[in-house]
Amino acid sequence: xxxxxxxxxxxxxxxxxxxxxxxxxxxxxxxxxxxxxxxxxxxxxxxxxxxxxxxxxxxxxxxxxxxxxxxxxxxxxxxxxxxxxxxxxxxxxxxxxxxxxxxxxxxxxxxxxxxxxxxxxxxxxxxxxxxxxxxxxxxxxxxxxxxxxxxxxxxxxxxxxxxxxxxxxxxxxxxxxxxxxxxxxxxxxxxxxxxxxxxxxxxxxxxxxxxxxxxxxxxxxxxxxxxxxxxxxxxxxxxxxxxxxxxxxxxxxxxxxxxxxxxxxxxxxxxxxxxxxxxxxxxxxxxxxxxxxxxxxxxxxxxxxxxxxxxxxxxxxxxxxxxxxxxxxxxxxxxxxxxxxxxxxxxxxxxxxxxxxxxxxxxxxxxxxxxxxxxxxxxxxxxxxxxxxxxxxxxxxxxxxxxxxxxxxxxxxxxxxxxxxxxxxxxxxxxxxxxxxxxxxxxxxxxxxxxxxxxxxxxxxxxxxxxxxxxxxxxxxxxxxxxxxxxxxxxxxxxxxxxxxxxxxxxxxxxxxxxxxxxxxxxxxxxxxxxxxxxxxxxxxxxxxxxxxxxxxxxxxxxxxxxxxxxxxxxxxxxx
Amino acid sequence: xxxxxxxxxxxxxxxxxxxxxxxxxxxxxxxxxxxxxxxxxxxxxxxxxxxxxxxxxxxxxxxxxxxxxxxxxxxxxxxxxxxxxxxxxxxxxxxxxxxxxxxxxxxxxxxxxxxxxxxxxxxxxxxxxxxxxxxxxxxxxxxxxxxxxxxxxxxxxxxxxxxxxxxxxxxxxxxx
Numbered sequence: 001x002x003x004x005x006x007x008x009x010x011x012x013x014x015x016x017x018x019x020x021x022x023x024x025x026x027x028x029x030x031x032x033x034x035x036x037x038x039x040x041x042x043x044x045x046x047x048x049x050x051x052x053x054x055x056x057x058x059x060x061x062x063x064x065x066x067x068x069x070x071x072x073x074x075x076x077x078x079x080x081x082x083x084x085x086x087x088x089x090x091x092x093x094x095x096x097x098x099x100x101x102x103x104x105x106x107x108x109x110x111x112x113x114x115x116x117x118x119x120x121x122x123x124x125x126x127x128x129x130x131x132x133x134x135x136x137x138x139x140x141x142x143x144x145x146x147x148x149x150x151x152x153x154x155x156x157x158x159x160x161x162x163x164x165x166x167x168x169x170x171x172x173x174x175x176x177x178x179x180x181x182x183x184x185x186x187x188x189x190x191x192x193x194x195x196x197x198x199x200x201x202x203x204x205x206x207x208x209x210x211x212x213x214x215x216x217x218x219x220x221x222x223x224x225x226x227x228x229x230x231x232x233x234x235x236x237x238x239x240x241x242x243x244x245x246x247x248x249x250x251x252x253x254x255x256x257x258x259x260x261x262x263x264x265x266x267x268x269x270x271x272x273x274x275x276x277x278x279x280x281x282x283x284x285x286x287x288x289x290x291x292x293x294x295x296x297x298x299x300x301x302x303x304x305x306x307x308x309x310x311x312x313x314x315x316x317x318x319x320x321x322x323x324x325x326x327x328x329x330x331x332x333x334x335x336x337x338x339x340x341x342x343x344x345x346x347x348x349x350x351x352x353x354x355x356x357x358x359x360x361x362x363x364x365x366x367x368x369x370x371x372x373x374x375x376x377x378x379x380x381x382x383x384x385x386x387x388x389x390x391x392x393x394x395x396x397x398x399x400x401x402x403x404x405x406x407x408x409x410x411x412x413x414x415x416x417x418x419x420x421x422x423x424x425x426x427x428x429x430x431x432x433x434x435x436x437x438x439x440x441x442x443x444x445x446x447x448x449x450x451x452x453x454x455x456x457x458x459x460x461x462x463x464x465x466x467x468x469x470x471x472x473x474x475x476x477x478x479x480x481x482x483x484x485x486x487x488x489x490x491x492x493x494x495x496x497x498x499x500x501x502x503x504x505x506x507x508x509x510x511x512x513x514x515x516x517x518x519x520x521x522x523x524x525x526x527x528x529x530x531x532x533x534x535x536x537x538x539x540x541x542x543x544x545x546x547x548x549x550x551x552x553x554x555x556x557x558x559x560x561x562x563x564x565x566x567x568x569x570x571x572x573x574x575x576x
Numbered sequence: 577x578x579x580x581x582x583x584x585x586x587x588x589x590x591x592x593x594x595x596x597x598x599x600x601x602x603x604x605x606x607x608x609x610x611x612x613x614x615x616x617x618x619x620x621x622x623x624x625x626x627x628x629x630x631x632x633x634x635x636x637x638x639x640x641x642x643x644x645x646x647x648x649x650x651x652x653x654x655x656x657x658x659x660x661x662x663x664x665x666x667x668x669x670x671x672x673x674x675x676x677x678x679x680x681x682x683x684x685x686x687x688x689x690x691x692x693x694x695x696x697x698x699x700x701x702x703x704x705x706x707x708x709x710x711x712x713x714x715x716x717x718x719x720x721x722x723x724x725x726x727x728x729x730x731x732x733x734x735x736x737x738x739x740x741x742x743x744x745x746x747x748x749x750x751x752x
Contacts, residue, residue, distance in 0.1 A: 117601060122612045126655040129600070146655060180597060180658040304649035307642065 003133040004033035004164040010137040010172050012040050014144050016068050016095075018059060018429055019043045020052040024072020025112060026099025029164035031070075044429070044458060047450035049076050051422035053083020054448065057092045058386060058426025061409050064217075066093035066147045067426065073099040073161075074112030078119065082416060085123040087154040089413025090238060091215060093147045094154035095140075096120070102162035103131050116158050125153035133163045137172040145176065150183025151302040152215060183301065187318030192326045193334075195273070195297045195314045200336035202271030202295070204344040205231045208254060208283070211238030211412065212276015212300060213320045214405040218242070221324035222275070229331060230341065232348050234262035236277050238412040241402035248349060255283040256549045257394040260561040261351040263549070266291060267556050275299045276320040279309040280413065289554030299323045351564060358562035364516070366539050368392055368467045371519060372399040372439070375465065378523050383435045384409065384427050386462075388420035388444025391473035394545045396439045418447030424462040425455055435463065435527065442468040442496055452506040455532040463526040464510075464534045466499055469541045477544045481559075481569050499536035510534030589618065590644050591663040591670055591741050594633045595625055597656040605654050606633055615639065615647050619672075619738035630658060634740045636716075663741045670741040673713040674723065675701075679730035680708050689729060696722045707732060 001009075007030060011019075019041055023031045034043050046052035049071040056067025067087075071080045077098040087094040101110040120127050126146050128139050143155040199205055213222055219242050226233050226249055233243050234251040243250055252259035254266055266272070272294045277283065279298075284290040287309060298306050299316035306315040316323055363370045372395050379385070385400060386409045387393040393410055402408050409427055411419035424438035438445075445466050455462065467473075476490040503510035508531055511522045519537065526533040547561035550569065557572045558565040596602045603622055610617045618636040625632040637647065648660050663670065680686045686708065693700055693710060696718065702709035712722050716739055723731070 118604065121601070121605060121608050178655065181655050302653070304646065304653050307649075308646060 001168050002029070002033075002164070003136055003166050003168055004029040006133070006136045006168045006172065007140065007159070007164065008033040008037050008041070010140040011068065012037065013172060014141070015065065017041055019068045019070055020046055020055040020059070020426065021070030022046055022049050022052060022072065022076060023070075024076045024099060026073035026076075026101060026161045027070055027097075027159070027164075029161065030097070030099070030159065044454060046422070046454050048448065049079030050082050050418065051448045051451040051454065053080040053094070053096065054086065054416070054419050054422035055426030055429070055451075055454075056094055056096075057083060057087050057090075057419075058409055058423030059430040060087075060092050060094060060426075061423075062384060062406050062427045062430040064215075065430075066095050066144060066152075068095045068097070070097045071099070072112065073101055073116075074114045076112075077114055077116040081119060081123070084120060084154045084156060086411050086414040086416045086419065088123045088125070090411065091152050091211060092154070093152035095143055095147055096124075096154055096156045098156065098158055100129070100158045100160040103160045104162075106160065116156065120156040123154070124156045127156040127158065129158035129160070130163050131160065133166040133168045134170045136163065136168060137170070138176055141173065141176040142178055145178060146181060149181075150185070151212075184303070184317050185301070185319040185322060187299070187316050187323045187326060189326065189330075191314050191316045192323070192330050195316060195327065196330045196334045197336050198271055198295050198297060198314060199229070199231070199273065199331070200334060200338045203339050203341060204269050205229075205271040205273065205341060206251070206265045206269040207231050207233040208236065208266075208272065208274045208277050209233060209239045209242050210236040210275065210277025213239055213242045213324075214276075216276065216301075216320035217405075218276070218321040218324050219405050221321055221328065225324050225328045225331070228328060230345060231273070232265060232345055234258070234265065236280070236283050236412070237397055237410060239277065240397060240408045241405045244403040245401040246403065249345070251348065251352065253397050256285065256551075257398060257545055257547070258283075259352075259355070259398070260547050260558060260564045261348055261355055263547075263555040263558055264351060264564050265348055269294045271295050271297070273297045273299075275323065276301070278302075278305045281309075284310065284555070285549045285557070286552055286554040289556060355561075355563040362562075366514070366516060366537075367543050368395040368469075368539050368545075369399055369543070370516065371467065371537055371539060372396055374516075374519055375437075375439075375523065376400045378520060379437065380435070381407070383407065383437060384424075384431060385437045385439055386410070386420050386424035386427055387438070388440040389415045389417045390441040390444050391469075391477065391543075391545050392439055392441045392444070392467035394474070395467070398545065417441075417444040420444055420448075421462070421464060422448050422451045424464070425451060425460050428460050428462050436461075438462050438464045440464055440466050441473060442466055442470065442492060442499075443472045445499075446497075449502070452503065452508060452532060456506050456508055459530075460532065461530060462532050463523075463529075464532065466534065466536050467539050468496065468499065468536055469539050469543070470496055471541060473543075474545075476542075480542070480544070481548075482550070499534055503534040508532050508534065510536060513537045589636055589638055589665075591634065591636045591665070591668065591739060592648065592651075593661040593663055593741065594635070594651060594657050595627070595630050595659040595661070596633055596654075597658065598629050598631045599656055602631070602656045603633070605656060606635075606651065609650055609654065610637075613646070613650055615643065621738040621740050623740070634663075634738075636739045661743065663743060668741045668743050670715060670739060671713060672716040672719045672739050673711070673737040674719050675735045676710045676712070676723065676726065676731050677707050677733040678710055678726050679706065679732055681706055685729055689726060692722070692725055696725075698722060
């Protein structure tokens with residue numbers, strides 16, 4: 001058997017049935033073999049490798065299976081780098097395969113040669129260059145193991161062209177072991193006991209649930225624990241949806257653009273229970289002032305996350321689902337007397353109610369807040385929403401509510417503009433039974449807009465809602481607040497394309513929305529469409545997403561809230 | 577020296593050894609991690625270990641206990657790292673080796689240098705009319721002191737191996 005056949009058969013063995021990518025000189029043998037096995041594996045020819053990588057990510061995030069992306073050597077490889085980095089930051093399982101020049105030509109600056117091993121080393125969980133065709137299947141199996149076990153992440157495999165065409169004698173093994181890779185999944189019971197002791201003794205506890213809970217499928221366990229303990233819960237951007245957001249104990253998302261009552265809770269809590277969250281700076285704000293009066297329980301599957309950013313009182317290493325099961329069990333049998341937390345919960349619920357009422361009053365006109373609020377009422381709980389990166393993403397985070405996990409896909413850690421459309425297409429391929437929306441910005445959308453062509457070719461239907469404000473809105477907002485309105489390089493103005501005409505150029509359809517009343521009609525129309533549909537929503541140009549914790553500041557310095565934080569930046573600027 | 581500046585800021589040197597799979601690129605993975613995570617390497621050396629297919633990398637760096645803990649965790653996360661071994665100063669034999677080209681045009685300089693070498697148990701391994709090559713091995717501190725001592729002669733070149741270390745046996749005598 002030739003190398004390319006071994007490769008594809010190993011992929012089939014690992015239940016791969018969808019591959020995203022673009023062919024090219026160095027992967028022609030691989031694609032040749034994929035052609036022969038097209039009954040087993042569907043290949044999606046994308047329009048840019050970055051799009052392919054994000055599609056693989058969207059696919060992986062809804063299915064829980066690793067997304068597979070293929071690119072050719074050199075520029076093909078470097079084009080997937082952004083997608084790999086994005087997957088790395090958000091712990092998305094991904095197998096990225098890149099062609100490479102033949103082994104004997106490596107190092108000679110050959111045509112389309114680049115050192116992808118060096119380039120991907122810092123942004124992958126691991127990478128491999130297969131120089132010996134006998135190691136092909138074994139290495140692919142190792143890559144799957146690494147990408148999916150423990151904390152998931154991307155693995156890059158460099159495939160020199162000659163390796164794909166050489167004869168292979170060895171059989172495809174059933175499984176492989178990696179002695180130096182043994183992720184921990186079952187937590188130690190000792191810190192669980194200690195955690196329950198702390199929780200029981202606290203008067204103002206709160207939970208932060210991160211993306212790790214979604215990856216671990218811990219939604220039921222989390223729900224049970226919250227219900228049993230009545231501890232208010234907020235999520236990170238990546239954890240959004242793991243807990244029903246309309247539940248009384250939900251505080252929504254915490255952080256830089258988090259809900260003010262969630263941030264208020266974090267400022268005042270005396271016991272923070274963090275599960276599957278890595279304490280990103282967008283969650284904590286300045287570390288000097290983050291939860292300084294709280295005992296911190298930090299549960300994560302990756303030991304290196306514990307103590308990385310925040311000093312921890314009780315570290316728990318393990319799978320979120322297992323941890324929550326054990327926490328629940330220990331919590332119900334523990335002899336520690338539980339302090340009354342009802343005053344704290346009531347206070348937070350009052351703040352939440354008052355804040356939401358304030359927000360409700362402001363809902364009018366062509367604002368992103370209003371549009372997304374309307375969309376939130378419109379969408380079904382099973383619909384999947386993918387976003388680009390920017391203001392629209394934060395508005396979405398703020399105004400869209402989810403009751404299930406894996407319904408909100410966004411580029412959290414990396415903040416990759418252009419994630420929206422391709423990831424939405426990947427999500428639709430992974431979960432075709434659900435409606436998939438891409439909430440995008442005019443800036444973000446244009447970064448990977450060519451994937452409309454991929455959507456057309458394969459008949460993948462997503463609904464793109466562009467929050468079109470003619471600006472790179474998030475940076476515009478920063479410039480307005482922090483740079484005295486010096487709008488450097490943020491204005492698209494009239495240079496923006498007519499997005500409906502653009503959809504038509506791709507032989508798709510779309511509609512422009514300039515009035516509030518047109519939006520729901522447009523959504524209905526989009527829902528009826530059989531193909532990808534664009535809704536170009538012309539929103540207010542100078543709307544800001546608030547409240548906002550200024551970069552480098554503490555959560556208590558949040559500006560321009562509606563209820564709790566009402567200060568302007570000028571008021572906070574000189575406060576330490 | 578750059579490392580001296582770091583040493584002033586972080587007075588606690590740590591030494592660790594890593595057992596790593598003897599795969600191409602493993603050294604880059606380790607050194608890349610220091611860059612990526614903003615850690616400062618003081619010295620790094622690689623060699624074989626007693627296990628086939630496993631190499632040993634010895635690293636010294638400066639930083640507080642939190643840096644140390646993070647670094648060990650991050651290094652352990654690398655797929656090719658089989659094991660990390662902490663090498664506390666009191667419980668380890670820590671050695672450095674330097675080769676120095678020392679200018680010794682005058683006879684009295686030659687004699688003086690030979691005396692110093694005797695005192696430090698350094699060896700003269702090459703002699704020419706203008707300079708001598710001295711080999712000195714020992715604790716890094718001893719090597720540093722010796723270099724300072726012979727500096728006035730004029731050192732025209734220097735090569736240091738970096739630090740390698742090994743954990744003492746439990747009933748070792750603990751000297752040196």
